[in-house]
Amino acid sequence: MTRILFAGTPDVAVAPLRALVEAGGDIEVVAVLTRPDAPQGRGRRLMPSPVKEAAHELGLPVIEANPRTEEFFASLDEFKPEMAAVVAYGNLLRQEALDAIPGGWYNLHFSLLPQWRGAAPVQRAIWAGDDITGATVFRIGPGLDDGPIVAQSTTKIGTHETSGQLLDRLSLDGALLLRSALQGLIDGAIIPQPQTEGAFEHAAKIHPDDARLRLDVPAFALDRQIRACTPQPGAWTMLHNGDEEPLKLNILEAVIDETTDFGTDKPAPGQLKVTKKHVWLGTSTYPLEIKQVKAQGKKQMLAADWARGARLVEGAHCE
Structure with a gap:
């Protein structure tokens, strides 16, 4: 049985954690390393990370100490992990920490390395217009996502897929990839x-x-850009509506409209065109039909419903 330390923090790391716990065979998750509770919401209440909540549900001990502290190394002495699996942990692992686990630290990264090394591989792949992406398991070293590759899987990026939707898919696919990669390493x-x-x-x-x-x-x-930035950090523009103060408008969903015949009334770049059931935003080519928005101080809603309530005047535009 190989003792595994799992390191992760957000939702995307929960499925891989569960997959390793359920793996059986030679894999035994002995502890979970995650970021400390963080303030969230309007009340800024301290809330546990999704991985911490999952670890408690699974009955696993949790380490929240920074990996540069004596407390962290004391935890390693207590749990004696032989390998570590990392998924979106969000903290820097210095060489001293990497050397402290004999079998190495293995990261599940959501791109086809060496392409898209760094913090936002899923968002950048969508923004760049990539057709294919995937997941990679590699051994962490001192460089940025440049360690030797253990395993990879590929997937197509959907035409209308947001970064959030793609990341959810990759989390599930990557969970199985990580599990099989660690078992393959253990087996030699x-x-x-x-x-x-x-x-x-x-x-x-x-x-x-x-x-x-x-x-x-x-x-x-x-x-x-809209799909890459949805749900985080959120694609936005400033709405100008007559004499009102400009306000921030998040666009959560939009599709390119290549079929509607606007005649001579096609919206110019940034111009809004509104009917009872549709909201279009002009670009330098085809208009975008806006489907979902979140206006400053308002909840998310259908764009047509928002437009009726916003009482847009002639000449309303975004910039």
Whole structure:
């Protein structure tokens, strides 16, 4: 039996944790490393991470100590893990921590490495217009996501898929990949292979300012940006409605409309065109039909319902 430390924090790491716990065979999860409770919601109450909640449900001990502290290394002495599995843990692992587990730390990364190393591989793949992505299990080393590869799986990116939807799929697929990869390492059936050398795109984190929509670009570019930034950090624009103060408008769902005949009334880039059942936003090519929005201070709703309540005037536009 190989003793495994699991390290993870958000929802996307829960399915892989459960898969390892249910694996049986030579895999035994002995403890879970996660980030400390964090303030959430309007009340900023301290809340446990999804992985911590899952660990408690599964009856597993939880380590919340920073991996650079004596408390963390004392926990390793207590639980004596032989290998570690990492999924979106969210904390830097220094060499001292990497060396403390003899069988190594193995990360489940949601891209086809060496493409999209970094913090936001799923979002960046969608934003770039990739057709295919996947998951990779690799051994963590001192570099950024550049350790030897243990296993990979591929999947197509759906035409209308958001980063949240794709990440949910990859979490489930990756859970099985991680389980089989660790078992293969334990059996000696898998020998990690170095990553391909070359220049590859880096998946930099997407900040809220990055998610502001540029409206002077083709519809396909806006569509990718919206899907990449949904649900986090949320694609947004500023709505200008007559003499009212501009307000922030999050666009949660939109589709490119290549079929409606607007004649000479096609909306210009940034211009809103509204009917009883439809809301369109002009781009430099085809309009986007807006399906779901969240206006500043309001809840998420259908765009047509929002537009009726917003009482948009002639000339209402986004920028």
